[in-house]
Amino acid sequence: MTGSSPRPGLTHTSRLTVDDGLTVPAVSDALHGFADMPRVFATAYLVAFVENTCIEALAPLLDAGSRTVGTSVDLSHSAATPVGMTVTARVELVEVEGRRLRFAVECRDDSDVISAGHHERHVIDAAKFDRRLAAKQAAAGH
Template sequence: MSTPAPGPLHRETMRVEARHTVPAIAPDWPGFADMPPVLATAIMVGFMEQTCITALRPYLQAGQHTVGTRVDMSHVAATPVGMRITAEVELTSVQGRTLTFRVSCHDDAGLIGEGIHNRAIIDVERFLARVASKQGEAAT
Protein backbone atom coordinates (compact mmCIF):
# COMPACT_ATOMS: atom_id res chain seq x y z
CA MET A 1 0.00 0.00 0.00
CA SER A 2 1.18 3.51 -0.74
CA THR A 3 -0.72 5.57 1.82
CA PRO A 4 -1.92 8.94 0.57
CA ALA A 5 -0.42 12.03 2.14
CA PRO A 6 -2.62 14.10 4.44
CA GLY A 7 -4.56 16.76 2.59
CA PRO A 8 -7.67 17.16 0.43
CA LEU A 9 -8.45 13.82 -1.10
CA HIS A 10 -11.83 13.32 -2.71
CA ARG A 11 -15.30 14.72 -3.43
CA GLU A 12 -18.52 13.00 -4.54
CA THR A 13 -22.00 14.26 -5.37
CA MET A 14 -25.40 12.56 -5.37
CA ARG A 15 -29.03 13.58 -5.71
CA VAL A 16 -31.32 12.90 -2.73
CA GLU A 17 -34.12 10.50 -3.66
CA ALA A 18 -37.20 9.45 -1.67
CA ARG A 19 -35.42 6.22 -0.67
CA HIS A 20 -32.80 8.33 1.17
CA THR A 21 -35.34 10.01 3.47
CA VAL A 22 -36.01 9.31 7.14
CA PRO A 23 -39.39 7.54 6.62
CA ALA A 24 -37.94 5.27 3.91
CA ILE A 25 -34.64 4.39 5.58
CA ALA A 26 -35.88 1.92 8.19
CA PRO A 27 -39.41 0.63 7.64
CA ASP A 28 -38.89 -1.84 10.51
CA TRP A 29 -38.58 1.07 12.93
CA PRO A 30 -42.06 2.58 13.32
CA GLY A 31 -40.72 5.75 14.98
CA PHE A 32 -39.36 6.85 11.60
CA ALA A 33 -42.63 6.34 9.68
CA ASP A 34 -44.15 9.76 10.34
CA MET A 35 -40.95 11.79 10.27
CA PRO A 36 -40.44 14.55 7.66
CA PRO A 37 -39.29 13.26 4.24
CA VAL A 38 -35.78 14.75 4.34
CA LEU A 39 -32.31 13.22 3.97
CA ALA A 40 -31.73 10.73 6.79
CA THR A 41 -28.69 11.25 8.99
CA ALA A 42 -27.72 7.61 8.42
CA ILE A 43 -27.62 8.21 4.66
CA MET A 44 -25.54 11.37 5.04
CA VAL A 45 -23.04 9.52 7.26
CA GLY A 46 -22.99 6.53 4.89
CA PHE A 47 -22.39 8.82 1.93
CA MET A 48 -19.44 10.43 3.68
CA GLU A 49 -18.07 6.95 4.52
CA GLN A 50 -18.51 5.89 0.88
CA THR A 51 -16.58 8.96 -0.23
CA CYS A 52 -13.68 7.99 2.07
CA ILE A 53 -13.79 4.39 0.77
CA THR A 54 -13.64 5.55 -2.84
CA ALA A 55 -10.80 7.96 -2.06
CA LEU A 56 -8.70 5.18 -0.55
CA ARG A 57 -9.23 2.43 -3.15
CA PRO A 58 -6.31 3.45 -5.39
CA TYR A 59 -3.93 3.17 -2.44
CA LEU A 60 -4.89 -0.34 -1.26
CA GLN A 61 -3.35 -3.64 -2.29
CA ALA A 62 -5.36 -6.62 -3.53
CA GLY A 63 -7.14 -8.21 -0.57
CA GLN A 64 -7.25 -4.99 1.44
CA HIS A 65 -10.24 -2.84 2.29
CA THR A 66 -11.00 -0.29 4.95
CA VAL A 67 -13.61 -0.43 7.70
CA GLY A 68 -15.06 2.42 9.69
CA THR A 69 -13.92 2.58 13.30
CA ARG A 70 -15.17 6.00 14.43
CA VAL A 71 -17.88 8.38 13.33
CA ASP A 72 -18.24 11.77 15.02
CA MET A 73 -20.47 13.93 12.84
CA SER A 74 -23.06 16.65 13.13
CA HIS A 75 -26.16 16.92 10.93
CA VAL A 76 -27.14 20.59 11.07
CA ALA A 77 -29.57 21.20 8.21
CA ALA A 78 -32.36 19.32 6.45
CA THR A 79 -32.13 18.45 2.75
CA PRO A 80 -35.27 17.80 0.69
CA VAL A 81 -35.73 15.21 -2.03
CA GLY A 82 -34.34 16.36 -5.37
CA MET A 83 -31.50 18.44 -3.99
CA ARG A 84 -27.88 17.46 -4.62
CA ILE A 85 -25.43 16.79 -1.79
CA THR A 86 -21.65 16.84 -2.02
CA ALA A 87 -19.31 15.08 0.41
CA GLU A 88 -15.71 16.26 0.73
CA VAL A 89 -13.09 14.27 2.63
CA GLU A 90 -9.65 15.37 3.75
CA LEU A 91 -7.12 12.94 5.15
CA THR A 92 -5.71 14.57 8.29
CA SER A 93 -3.71 11.76 9.89
CA VAL A 94 -2.16 8.38 9.10
CA GLN A 95 -1.09 6.31 12.10
CA GLY A 96 -0.18 2.81 11.02
CA ARG A 97 -3.35 1.26 9.62
CA THR A 98 -5.62 4.00 11.08
CA LEU A 99 -6.64 6.85 8.80
CA THR A 100 -8.40 9.95 10.11
CA PHE A 101 -10.53 12.14 7.87
CA ARG A 102 -12.15 15.53 8.27
CA VAL A 103 -15.44 15.21 6.39
CA SER A 104 -18.12 17.66 5.35
CA CYS A 105 -21.34 17.50 3.41
CA HIS A 106 -23.13 20.36 1.66
CA ASP A 107 -26.38 20.58 -0.23
CA ASP A 108 -27.24 23.22 -2.83
CA ALA A 109 -28.02 25.68 0.01
CA GLY A 110 -24.95 25.15 2.22
CA LEU A 111 -23.41 23.02 4.96
CA ILE A 112 -25.55 20.13 6.22
CA GLY A 113 -23.02 18.11 8.21
CA GLU A 114 -19.38 17.75 9.19
CA GLY A 115 -17.09 15.87 11.50
CA ILE A 116 -14.35 13.29 11.91
CA HIS A 117 -14.26 9.77 10.51
CA ASN A 118 -11.65 7.07 11.17
CA ARG A 119 -11.08 4.04 8.98
CA ALA A 120 -8.75 1.07 9.50
CA ILE A 121 -7.02 -0.83 6.73
CA ILE A 122 -7.81 -4.54 6.94
CA ASP A 123 -6.76 -7.74 5.25
CA VAL A 124 -10.14 -9.10 4.15
CA GLU A 125 -9.28 -12.80 4.61
CA ARG A 126 -7.99 -12.31 8.17
CA PHE A 127 -10.92 -10.04 9.01
CA LEU A 128 -13.49 -12.58 7.79
CA ALA A 129 -11.70 -15.37 9.66
CA ARG A 130 -12.04 -13.38 12.90
CA VAL A 131 -15.72 -12.75 12.17
CA ALA A 132 -16.31 -16.47 11.54
CA SER A 133 -14.51 -17.30 14.79
CA LYS A 134 -16.73 -14.85 16.65
CA GLN A 135 -19.83 -16.47 15.13
CA GLY A 136 -18.61 -19.88 16.30
CA GLU A 137 -17.98 -18.59 19.82
CA ALA A 138 -21.46 -17.00 19.99
CA ALA A 139 -23.12 -20.25 18.89
CA THR A 140 -21.69 -22.22 21.83
Protein backbone atom coordinates in the same frame (compact mmCIF):
# COMPACT_ATOMS: atom_id res chain seq x y z
CA MET B 1 -0.71 -0.72 1.61
CA THR B 2 0.85 0.05 -1.72
CA GLY B 3 3.88 2.21 -2.43
CA SER B 4 1.45 5.07 -2.92
CA SER B 5 -0.14 4.56 0.50
CA PRO B 6 -2.65 7.13 1.74
CA ARG B 7 -1.05 10.34 2.98
CA PRO B 8 -2.46 13.43 4.67
CA GLY B 9 -3.73 15.89 2.12
CA LEU B 10 -5.59 13.27 0.05
CA THR B 11 -8.99 14.72 -0.90
CA HIS B 12 -12.06 13.32 -2.61
CA THR B 13 -15.48 14.70 -3.47
CA SER B 14 -18.71 12.80 -4.19
CA ARG B 15 -22.20 13.94 -5.11
CA LEU B 16 -25.57 12.36 -4.42
CA THR B 17 -29.08 13.48 -5.38
CA VAL B 18 -31.58 12.91 -2.58
CA ASP B 19 -34.55 10.78 -3.63
CA ASP B 20 -37.36 9.23 -1.57
CA GLY B 21 -35.22 6.17 -0.84
CA LEU B 22 -32.68 8.32 1.04
CA THR B 23 -35.16 10.03 3.37
CA VAL B 24 -35.80 9.43 7.05
CA PRO B 25 -39.02 7.41 6.53
CA ALA B 26 -37.10 5.06 4.22
CA VAL B 27 -34.41 4.17 6.77
CA SER B 28 -35.86 0.80 7.68
CA ASP B 29 -39.12 -1.09 7.93
CA ALA B 30 -37.67 -2.66 11.09
CA LEU B 31 -37.34 0.72 12.82
CA HIS B 32 -40.93 1.94 12.95
CA GLY B 33 -40.14 5.21 14.76
CA PHE B 34 -38.90 6.70 11.50
CA ALA B 35 -42.16 6.15 9.58
CA ASP B 36 -43.79 9.50 10.45
CA MET B 37 -40.65 11.63 10.19
CA PRO B 38 -40.12 14.35 7.57
CA ARG B 39 -39.11 13.37 4.02
CA VAL B 40 -35.58 14.80 4.25
CA PHE B 41 -32.10 13.30 3.77
CA ALA B 42 -31.61 10.85 6.63
CA THR B 43 -28.66 11.11 8.98
CA ALA B 44 -28.13 7.35 8.56
CA TYR B 45 -27.65 7.84 4.81
CA LEU B 46 -25.48 10.92 5.39
CA VAL B 47 -23.09 8.80 7.45
CA ALA B 48 -23.12 6.04 4.81
CA PHE B 49 -22.47 8.64 2.08
CA VAL B 50 -19.47 10.01 3.99
CA GLU B 51 -18.12 6.49 4.52
CA ASN B 52 -18.54 5.69 0.83
CA THR B 53 -16.74 8.90 -0.15
CA CYS B 54 -13.77 7.89 2.02
CA ILE B 55 -13.83 4.36 0.57
CA GLU B 56 -13.71 5.82 -2.94
CA ALA B 57 -10.79 8.06 -1.98
CA LEU B 58 -8.77 5.14 -0.63
CA ALA B 59 -9.64 2.40 -3.14
CA PRO B 60 -6.86 3.12 -5.65
CA LEU B 61 -4.24 3.13 -2.88
CA LEU B 62 -4.98 -0.18 -1.15
CA ASP B 63 -3.30 -3.50 -1.78
CA ALA B 64 -5.39 -6.35 -3.16
CA GLY B 65 -7.09 -8.03 -0.20
CA SER B 66 -7.07 -4.86 1.89
CA ARG B 67 -10.22 -2.95 2.77
CA THR B 68 -11.09 -0.22 5.21
CA VAL B 69 -13.73 -0.32 7.93
CA GLY B 70 -15.30 2.64 9.67
CA THR B 71 -14.40 2.87 13.35
CA SER B 72 -15.47 6.35 14.41
CA VAL B 73 -18.00 8.91 13.21
CA ASP B 74 -18.24 12.42 14.65
CA LEU B 75 -20.50 14.40 12.32
CA SER B 76 -23.05 17.13 12.80
CA HIS B 77 -26.22 17.11 10.73
CA SER B 78 -27.23 20.73 11.07
CA ALA B 79 -29.58 21.41 8.13
CA ALA B 80 -32.34 19.45 6.42
CA THR B 81 -32.05 18.56 2.74
CA PRO B 82 -35.29 17.99 0.81
CA VAL B 83 -35.85 15.46 -1.96
CA GLY B 84 -34.40 16.64 -5.27
CA MET B 85 -31.40 18.53 -3.90
CA THR B 86 -27.83 17.37 -4.45
CA VAL B 87 -25.51 16.71 -1.52
CA THR B 88 -21.76 17.08 -2.00
CA ALA B 89 -19.35 15.41 0.42
CA ARG B 90 -15.74 16.56 0.55
CA VAL B 91 -13.30 14.51 2.62
CA GLU B 92 -9.67 15.19 3.38
CA LEU B 93 -7.29 12.72 4.95
CA VAL B 94 -5.79 14.70 7.83
CA GLU B 95 -4.00 12.03 9.86
CA VAL B 96 -2.43 8.63 9.26
CA GLU B 97 -1.28 6.62 12.26
CA GLY B 98 -0.38 3.07 11.27
CA ARG B 99 -3.57 1.57 9.90
CA ARG B 100 -5.79 4.35 11.35
CA LEU B 101 -6.93 7.00 8.87
CA ARG B 102 -8.69 10.19 10.05
CA PHE B 103 -10.70 12.33 7.63
CA ALA B 104 -12.06 15.87 7.98
CA VAL B 105 -15.52 16.01 6.43
CA GLU B 106 -17.82 18.70 5.07
CA CYS B 107 -21.14 18.10 3.34
CA ARG B 108 -23.23 20.73 1.56
CA ASP B 109 -26.54 20.68 -0.23
CA ASP B 110 -27.59 23.16 -2.90
CA SER B 111 -28.10 25.85 -0.22
CA ASP B 112 -26.20 25.17 3.00
CA VAL B 113 -23.43 23.35 4.80
CA ILE B 114 -25.38 20.43 6.27
CA SER B 115 -22.63 18.47 8.02
CA ALA B 116 -19.10 18.81 9.33
CA GLY B 117 -16.83 16.69 11.47
CA HIS B 118 -14.49 13.71 11.29
CA HIS B 119 -14.58 10.09 10.25
CA GLU B 120 -11.98 7.41 11.02
CA ARG B 121 -11.31 4.21 9.13
CA HIS B 122 -8.84 1.38 9.69
CA VAL B 123 -7.11 -0.64 6.98
CA ILE B 124 -7.78 -4.36 7.38
CA ASP B 125 -6.73 -7.59 5.73
CA ALA B 126 -10.12 -8.76 4.41
CA ALA B 127 -9.38 -12.50 4.65
CA LYS B 128 -8.13 -12.21 8.24
CA PHE B 129 -11.16 -10.08 9.15
CA ASP B 130 -13.53 -12.67 7.66
CA ARG B 131 -11.83 -15.48 9.62
CA ARG B 132 -12.20 -13.56 12.89
CA LEU B 133 -15.84 -12.81 12.12
CA ALA B 134 -16.56 -16.49 11.38
CA ALA B 135 -14.89 -17.49 14.67
CA LYS B 136 -16.99 -14.95 16.56
CA GLN B 137 -20.20 -16.28 14.96
CA ALA B 138 -19.23 -19.87 15.75
CA ALA B 139 -18.41 -19.02 19.37
CA ALA B 140 -21.80 -17.34 19.75
CA GLY B 141 -23.57 -20.34 18.22
CA HIS B 142 -24.76 -18.54 15.09
